[in-house]
Amino acid sequence: MQKPLLFLKSIHKEFPGVKALRGVDFTLEKGQIVSLVGTNGAGKSTLSSIIAGICTPDQGEVFIEGNKVTISDPNVAEELGIGIVHQEPTLVPNMTVVENIFLNKEITRKGIVLDKEKMKQESLKVLEFLGFQIDVDKKVEDLSLVEKEVVEIAKAMFLKPKILILDEVTAPLNKSEVDHLFKIMKDLKANGMGIIFIGHKLQEIIEISDSIVVFRDGKNVGELMPTGELSEKEIIALMLGVTLNEDLGTGEQDPEFEQGQEVLNLVNLTKHGIYKDISFKLNKGELVGFAGLKGSGITELLLSIQGIDTFDEGEMYVKSKRVKFKNPKDGIDSGIGMITNDRQKEGLALTLDVKENIAVSSLEYICNKLKLIDTKTLKENAQKYVKALSIKTPTIHQFVQNLSGGNQQKIVIAKWLLRDLDIILVDEPTRGVDVKAKNEIYKLLINEKNNGKSLLVASPEIRELLSICDKILIVINGSIVSEVRRNTREFNEEDILNIIHSADHH
Numbered sequence: 001m002q003k004p005l006l007f008l009k010s011i012h013k014e015f016p017g018v019k020a021l022r023g024v025d026f027t028l029e030k031g032q033i034v035s036l037v038g039t040n041g042a043g044k045s046t047l048s049s050i051i052a053g054i055c056t057p058d059q060g061e062v063f064i065e066g067n068k069v070t071i072s073d074p075n076v077a078e079e080l081g082i083g084i085v086h087q088e089p090t091l092v093p094n095m096t097v098v099e100n101i102f103l104n105k106e107i108t109r110k111g112i113v114l115d116k117e118k119m120k121q122e123s124l125k126v127l128e129f130l131g132f133q134i135d136v137d138k139k140v141e142d143l144s145l146v147e148k149e150v151v152e153i154a155k156a157m158f159l160k161p162k163i164l165i166l167d168e169v170t171a172p173l174n175k176s177e178v179d180h181l182f183k184i185m186k187d188l189k190a191n192g193m194g195i196i197f198i199g200h201k202l203q204e205i206i207e208i209s210d211s212i213v214v215f216r217d218g219k220n221v222g223e224l225m226p227t228g229e230l231s232e233k234e235i236i237a238l239m240l241g242v243t244l245n246e247d248l249g250t251g252e253q254d255p256e257f258e259q260g261q262e263v264l265n266l267v268n269l270t271k272h273g274i275y276k277d278i279s280f281k282l283n284k285g286e287l288v289g290f291a292g293l294k295g296s297g298i299t300e301l302l303l304s305i306q307g308i309d310t311f312d313e314g315e316m317y318v319k320s321k322r323v324k325f326k327n328p329k330d331g332i333d334s335g336i337g338m339i340t341n342d343r344q345k346e347g348l349a350l351t352l353d354v355k356e357n358i359a360v361s362s363l364e365y366i367c368n369k370l371k372l373i374d375t376k377t378l379k380e381n382a383q384k385y386v387k388a389l390s391i392k393t394p395t396i397h398q399f400v401q402n403l404s405g406g407n408q409q410k411i412v413i414a415k416w417l418l419r420d421l422d423i424i425l426v427d428e429p430t431r432g433v434d435v436k437a438k439n440e441i442y443k444l445l446i447n448e449k450n451n452g453k454s455l456l457v458a459s460p461e462i463r464e465l466l467s468i469c470d471k472i473l474i475v476i477n478g479s480i481v482s483e484v485r486r487n488t489r490e491f492n493e494e495d496i497l498n499i500i501h502s503a504d505h506h
């Protein structure tokens with residue numbers, strides 16, 4: 001009988017204060033796509049890091065095609081035919097696309113001169129295979145999140161791996177980009193590659209996997225085949241260790257809630273080539289959503305409203321006072337904060353610990369009269385949010401870089417909610433966050449609204465917006481094409497998707 005492409009036996013891995021993996025077995029066959037699912041911090045990325053040689057197990061054995069191997073570092077993994085695309089981009093920002101793809105594998109002529117033309121042609125070939133057009137001479141720091149992701153995939157593909165690990169790669173992609181990626185994955189699988197797919201979007205997982213392995217607290221608690229009967233609910237129940245009908249509680253609107261006066265007014269806000277003539281008002285206690293395709297300018301609009309970026313034309317009023325912010329501090333001084341979708345770049349100080357990160361943007365609230373940090377308040381606040389959002393960390397003194405991706409996202413949210421600003425802008429609040437934490441985040445956002453805060457939330461997940469928003473503004477190619485209010489006929493997923501797609505085709 002043919003030996004499995006990859007077999008892991010009884011893998012244990014402990015970090016200080018955390019048992020990340022507790023006796024995990026895992027099998028991947030040739031030409032198979034196996035998904036790993038589990039709540040934030042369940043151990044998915046730790047397992048993939050072990051397979052990719054990024055960290056070594058404390059106990060357990062790894063076999064490739066029946067041969068016992070020791071994957072002591074990433075180079076050994078590469079030699080064994082293992083490629084990985086990480087949850088967070090690992091590219092070098094100030095190097096070009098080609099330089100990144102060929103980093104440490106540069107093609108030379110006569111062993112000394114770099115063959116730049118050849119490397120360029122080879123990079124273009126892989127990108128073409130992936131179906132994306134990216135200027136390979138561009139610096140990675142000038143690429144969009146989606147483009148960075150594609151370059152990561154291209155880099156992994158370059159080594160023609162036998163085993164490919166995709167760790168939450170679909171998070172920044174829109175539906176058609178995900179469809180495209182799935183098509184590529186199916187082609188690779190048909191050529192015999194084994195693929196490990198890690199993600200939180202269960203519909204995607206069910207669509208692409210041959211088999212679904214569920215992790216809970218560092219152990220595999222079940223393996224499911226995505227058959228017709230397999231519902232999201234079954235996976236969720238296994239992930240959380242609850243019975244099927246247990247209510248997770250969703251973010252529900254308070255129908256009695258009365259909105260207050262206008263806090264933000266945009267008049268024909270324009271950033272050339274990105275968004276145009278954006279006009280709308282936001283009231284106290286109102287939660288407004290933005291729906292649209294990726295690249296429609298929503299993220300850039302939010303960045304301009306906060307002051308992280310500027311706008312070219314139009315007027316913006318905060319509580320009837322005309323403003324034009326030059327930087328994020330101006331925005332914060334006017335009471336506007338933003339939870340961005342790029343947590344590594346804009347959201348977190350990875351080398352500080354959990355409590356410091358939660359406190360970092362609200363120091364005046366945790367300083368005493370002498371302007372010294374009140375460590376008791378600092379700790380209490382950190383503990384409150386760690387509990388409210390079920391942030392998986394051994395203590396509040398853990399460095400944030402040691403937390404799993406989803407738990408880092410929860411910290412970004414905690415940090416801004418603690419800040420107590422009047423207007424909160426949120427870009428993709430639940431990216432990389434597990435189902436249970438999603439509900440907790442919805443509840444927190446609605447709670448903010450019920451406390452009189454005003455929120456603008458952008459999300460590619462229409463269902464998410466429908467469950468929390470008073471109204472949804474639909475943005476296509478930089479313009480608002482429609483406004484859909486709660487309690488109207490169009491306030492449902494199908495109608496909103498129809499509006500988006502019909503407007504996009506005009």
Ligand SMILES: Nc1ncnc2c1ncn2[C@@H]1O[C@H](COP(=O)(O)OP(=O)(O)OP(=O)(O)O)[C@@H](O)[C@H]1O
Pocket residue numbers: 015016018019020038039040041042043044045046047392393401402403404405406407432
């Ligand atoms: N280098 C490290 N030092 C300390 N703890 C770590 C380290 N790496 C991971 N951990 C911890 O190990 C546990 C498992 O983390 P892992 O990243 O594998 O989770 P995950 O299932 O991938 O989560 P997510 O869905 O949020 O990405 C977490 O509690 C995490 O904080």
